[in-house]
Amino acid sequence: MTEEFFDAVVVGGGPSGATAACDLAKAGHKILLLDKAGRIKPCGGAVPPRLLADFDVPESLLVARARSARMIAPSDRKVDMPVGVIGYVGMVDRDVFDEWLRERAQTAGAERRTGIFERVERDDGAGPLVCYREGRGGELRKVRTKVVIGADGARSAVARQNIAGAENMKCVFAYHEIIRSPASTKEGFDGDRCDVFYQGKLSPDFYAWIFPHGETASVGVGSANKGFSLRGAVKTMRGDLGLAGCETVRTEGAPIPLQPLKRWDNGRDVIVAGDAAGVVAPASGEGIYYAMTCGRIAAIAANDFIVTGKPAMLRRARRDFMRLHGRVFWILGMMQRFWYSSDKRRERFVEMCADPDVQELTWQAYMNKRLVRAKPMAHVRIFLKDCAHLLGLRPVAQ
Template identity: 60%
Template sequence: MIHDVVVVGGGPCGATAAYDLALQGHSVALIDKAGRIKPCGGAVPPRLIRDFDIPDSQIVARIDTARMVSPTGRHVDIPIEDGYVGMVDREHFDEFLRDRAACAGAQRHTGTFLRIERDGDETAVVFRDKADGTEQRLRTRLVIGADGARSKLGRAEVPGGDTIPYVIAYHEIISAPPKAANYDPKRCDVIYDGAISPDFYGWVFPHGAQASVGMGTGKDGIDLKAATADLRAASGLSECETIRREGAPIPLKPLDRWDNGRDVVLAGDAAGVVAPSSGEGIFYAMVGGRVAALACEKVLATGQAKHLALARKLFMKDHKAVFKVLGAMQNAYYRSDERRERFVTLCHDIDVQRLTFEAYMNKELVKARPLAHLKIGLKNVAHLLGIVPAMGRAPRATHPAE
């Protein structure tokens, strides 16, 4: 049997690609390691729930407030107007997506990708079967690489696939109390503090009966577990049961090219697709899986491998502007605690709050209020130049790292 497409990696990206292709009647195989849960805050916007038809059973919490915490412990609570941030648990969410792909007709395999073999015009994906340890071969016309930030498939097949910059994310899933000193089950906390992360941020995200507490950094020598312990202590969560600990790389920049011009296209983390500044990846991974599937459909219909490039083209058409703005914000504000302090001060602005969450929920830049954009731009420049002073220090006892 020759498959139309073999998808390597069964996270939200790969499972979405397999599902979309199977629904269109294509012969699809999905290879996933199984047993691995990616460290992830689990936040998903309403647009993801709508666009990918996610049932309520997968949403473990609905968040109505986001708290931004500065290096000095000041915070601003931002209400999420006319919407919410949904929370999923990757342990169950990813399996739901894989199972849905299988129900649509995708053939599931559990194992580890080894290599691609070619004999003339024939392509085969070789993987090690988890059940018996044997090498298995799947003949295929096309391959989608959705195997993560340090994609083995990408490093071997796509130019630049071995050079994606990334941060290391670490989190702990804990049993959360209904409420604690600095913890609210309906509020996401984002901690901008160099003592927690010198170049990214820390988070406390409720998951219903559980919570994700973690941080990310691209710098060597940072004790991720100690920083996470500090976050737990600051939120009154030190004594909560730890259910699992997880760590993984998170890419910081989309690759300039996602395909090899022949039979392979990358998607999701493997293509470097995670939003700068926020580190948000689930929505963009699933969009990446969908556009990779569309590119493969075009190649299968025409026989022209050049259409693999359609995946990146479609993605960037819709999301390049958002990534550019978020990247500029990260470069501007994450470089020092002084800049982080100013960023949290800027978050007090009502225009910033409204436009930020409108963009988050809809996954596009809001163009309806040009005067608000102009105001934000001017305030942004004023904060970066130090014309507007950052607000005073909060009492030391509220410092997240203490």
């Protein structure tokens, strides 16, 4: 039997893996995109308009455009943050969005297969062997490749088997329910607004959310506390907001990484991307844009490795990504560790969100995916206000 060979095997067909497979196929390489069947990640589905432009994604994939966000404090104080004239928060359904990305990769020339990754083997041949099964208990198949791209999620089997320290990735566990959206509820559901709950009763160390998806909505919560009932928190939210009677379309749960891995490659022939690399923004939990950016950067590194055969090319992926987004991830990580640690601090955090300077720079950073430098005095004002909150010098507004 003739041995199958691919220039690259991409394990995982989410936004990161599908983007990497598409870019490499467009570059003329022979690509295998290997993905599990029927897996949808729990996700609020928020994407900035920049994602559509950077990755040539049609607006038709947006199921809603949120024009504001509402922050809800432990005291139930509500602070609205309108997006204003600079844009909107696009909302996608992951089942449709991810499949569209996979189909695009296939159209670009990548071969799609449904299968469950098992391991990477090495023998005397030129390149590693990727071993997978077409289904649970199915026949074991092997294909040879030059490079393996692991884009198989936060508990990545590719990463844990091939990259030192990956097994210790810290995660938040997320759970959400996709429900049929009501027109509105007197308790406060709004199909044009993203609601974010900073309340210890709903999450002791992260947040809960309700994100509109047009005909449906995502009601979810995240927490790293394994003893905390995520399903119970969602049930509470649905009851409080008049959503208990809405039809539940589906439920999903999965770990979400808290910080990027310290290493993304094995120094030989394996590289990881997306959640497998840990590129979900701390504090906000935003992952789709960063996953696709990471997939593209990993594809560039993999292309250079395929062309040159130099493993050092793979190390460039993490360096290049962190140069673009490392500072934002660090700041958001500090925010999460401090502001999410108690209800008293969550109360002050929501109060800060009422500040016009905070709102403007938050939305500018979200839309542009970088720290905004255009208004240095606004940064100074925010710094001084933040220090006052940290020191408890500002009373909490009632």
